[in-house]
Amino acid sequence: MTQTTDSFLRSFRTDPAAPRVPAPGTALPFTPSAPRTVTTPNATGTVRFPDGFLWGAATAAYQVEGAAHEDGREDSVWDVFAKVPGAVLNQEDGEVACDQYHRYPADVALMKDLGIKAYRFSTSWSRVIPGGREVNPAGLAYYDRLVDELLGAGILPWLTLYHWDLPQAIEAESNGWVNRDTAYRFRDYAVTMHEAIGDRVDVWTTLNEPWCAAFLGYTGGQHAPGRQSREDGLAAAHHLSLAHGLAVQALRERAPEANLGITLNFEVEDPLDPDDPADIDAARRLDGGFTRIFADPILRGAYPADVLEDVREYGLEQHIKDGDLEIISTPIDSLGVNYYHGNAVSARPPERSLDGGAPVSRPSSNPFPAGDGAYTHPRGLPVTDQNWEVQPEGLTRLLLRLQQDYTGPRGIALYVTENGSAYDDVPGPDGFVDDQDRLEFIDVHLRAVKDAIDEGADVRGYFGWSLLDNYEWAWGYGKRFGLVRVDYETQERTVKASGRWYGQVARANAVPERPARPDDDSKAVPQA
Numbered sequence: 001m002t003q004t005t006d007s008f009l010r011s012f013r014t015d016p017a018a019p020r021v022p023a024p025g026t027a028l029p030f031t032p033s034a035p036r037t038v039t040t041p042n043a044t045g046t047v048r049f050p051d052g053f054l055w056g057a058a059t060a061a062y063q064v065e066g067a068a069h070e071d072g073r074e075d076s077v078w079d080v081f082a083k084v085p086g087a088v089l090n091q092e093d094g095e096v097a098c099d100q101y102h103r104y105p106a107d108v109a110l111m112k113d114l115g116i117k118a119y120r121f122s123t124s125w126s127r128v129i130p131g132g133r134e135v136n137p138a139g140l141a142y143y144d145r146l147v148d149e150l151l152g153a154g155i156l157p158w159l160t161l162y163h164w165d166l167p168q169a170i171e172a173e174s175n176g177w178v179n180r181d182t183a184y185r186f187r188d189y190a191v192t193m194h195e196a197i198g199d200r201v202d203v204w205t206t207l208n209e210p211w212c213a214a215f216l217g218y219t220g221g222q223h224a225p226g227r228q229s230r231e232d233g234l235a236a237a238h239h240l241s242l243a244h245g246l247a248v249q250a251l252r253e254r255a256p257e258a259n260l261g262i263t264l265n266f267e268v269e270d271p272l273d274p275d276d277p278a279d280i281d282a283a284r285r286l287d288g289g290f291t292r293i294f295a296d297p298i299l300r301g302a303y304p305a306d307v308l309e310d311v312r313e314y315g316l317e318q319h320i321k322d323g324d325l326e327i328i329s330t331p332i333d334s335l336g337v338n339y340y341h342g343n344a345v346s347a348r349p350p351e352r353s354l355d356g357g358a359p360v361s362r363p364s365s366n367p368f369p370a371g372d373g374a375y376t377h378p379r380g381l382p383v384t385d386q387n388w389e390v391q392p393e394g395l396t397r398l399l400l401r402l403q404q405d406y407t408g409p410r411g412i413a414l415y416v417t418e419n420g421s422a423y424d425d426v427p428g429p430d431g432f433v434d435d436q437d438r439l440e441f442i443d444v445h446l447r448a449v450k451d452a453i454d455e456g457a458d459v460r461g462y463f464g465w466s467l468l469d470n471y472e473w474a475w476g477y478g479k480r481f482g483l484v485r486v487d488y489e490t491q492e493r494t495v496k497a498s499g500r501w502y503g504q505v506a507r508a509n510a511v512p513e514r515p516a517r518p519d520d521d522s523k524a525v526p527q528a
């Protein structure tokens with residue numbers, strides 16, 4: 001372990017000597033909870049976080065790096081998908097993105113100035129092993145430089161190995177994640193990365209949001225590689241989980257002291273009518289196909305029986321070989337939690353729907369293999385610029401559920417590895433963005449995190465999505481999530497009001513008292 005990161009790690013690493021409670025191996029039934037209506041002491045006033053709480057910002061390789069065909073990098077599935085007519089808004093791609101490949105020293109300096117303590121970034125498999133063939137030393141050298149720059153600035157590198165940019169050759173020539181062999185190739189890539197920078201990187205996340213990679217990529221067709229098959233999505237999901245487990249085993253063997261984990265995305269599915277069995281079943285099916293299909297194998301060592309039943313006709317079980325669940329449930333230290341919003345779910349279609357997807361012309365399918373007849377309904381909550389409802393109390397409930405059902409019994413720490421919002425930022429005449437809506441979004445979600453901590457969830461850090469405005473997948477550059485504005489013409493960075501505020505929160509380890517806003521009525525967010 002390096003000296004620079006040691007002080008951070010000591011405060012949050014799971015004690016390797018602590019006994020690991022074995023996974024019970026049996027799945028839990030879906031038990032809906034109800035929106036919280038209580039106002040806690042954290043709702044207003046200054047809210048302090050536990051000592052050592054880690055304050056970070058997140059990005060992903062394809063969304064920020066650019067240099068997509070430089071120094072030996074070759075196409076990933078996203079480079080190819082972005083060119084498919086109608087797949088991405090304005091057919092935009094990550095060729096240049098935020099040009100972080102060339103501008104990383106300035107971006108690291110910016111984080112240091114702001115007071116950000118950890119940078120969650122991803123490495124690009126397509127840069128490191130282009131075409132899935134041989135290791136590209138120039139690609140590895142980039143991450144070597146980036147990590148040194150971060151350590152030099154006293155910022156903890158929080159590395160994610162896969163944020164959706166599979167080498168296109170593995171997709172085209174070997175059937176991508178539908179092929180079991182891709183899981184083993186991922187393990188080899190993980191080892192390659194560790195051989196190169198494992199002496200300086202202590203936190204390793206295997207995958208970001210395998211749900212999106214599997215089901216938006218292979219079933220819904222909204223993401224690369226754009227396939228629309230329920231069978232392929234389920235095969236991809238299992239092989240992604242297997243890839244995670246194989247990588248954890250290999251990394252653990254190389255670095256017993258490392259902090260290993262995975263980041264999953266979560267929604268909180270509430271039955272629209274909690275007394276209607278059809279609504280409860282619709283919520284159960286979405287919860288199963290979103291949360292439990294990954295959380296149960298990884299954290300409890302078994303697929304949920306109801307999920308297996310829901311998707312029986314699509315062949316998931318033929319991919320589950322003897323021993324797979326032991327590999328997939330190899331103990332980890334941290335669970336990364338990405339949370340943006342929850343849903344009210346019903347068996348009845350809504351009169352008016354809230355479409356949170358990108359307005360693209362390429363036809364797509366329902367990403368949930370068992371989601372037919374399950375509909376989400378708007379609840380009248382405020383929405384972000386992407387029509388995502390703002391629901392901070394959902395985060396409190398989610399963290400408490402994870403603690404109780406998944407991570408607590410195994411001694412695994414929780415980190416919120418993504419949370420944030422797209423708003424239609426309007427720069428003032430001087431270029432400054434006074435993004436009070438984003439600032440308030442983060443404020444209410446941090447208060448919701450503190451509620452969960454106060455009620456027993458072992459949450460040890462928070463990463464804002466995102467450090468920079470960046471390439472928002474099927475939305476192209478049309479949605480801005482950054483704490484820092486990026487002018488895509490000039491690549492100029494301007495810290496937004498939310499970024500300044502977030503930096504102060506990180507330095508103080510506390511959310512300051514919430515100032516009243518003139519338009520508080522229209523924007524008011526229900527309090528956790």
Ligand code: FCB
Pocket residue numbers: 060063208209212265338418465472473481
């Ligand atoms: C998450 C992704 C991240 C970003 C945010 C808005 O699902 O992990 O790359 O696009 O959503």
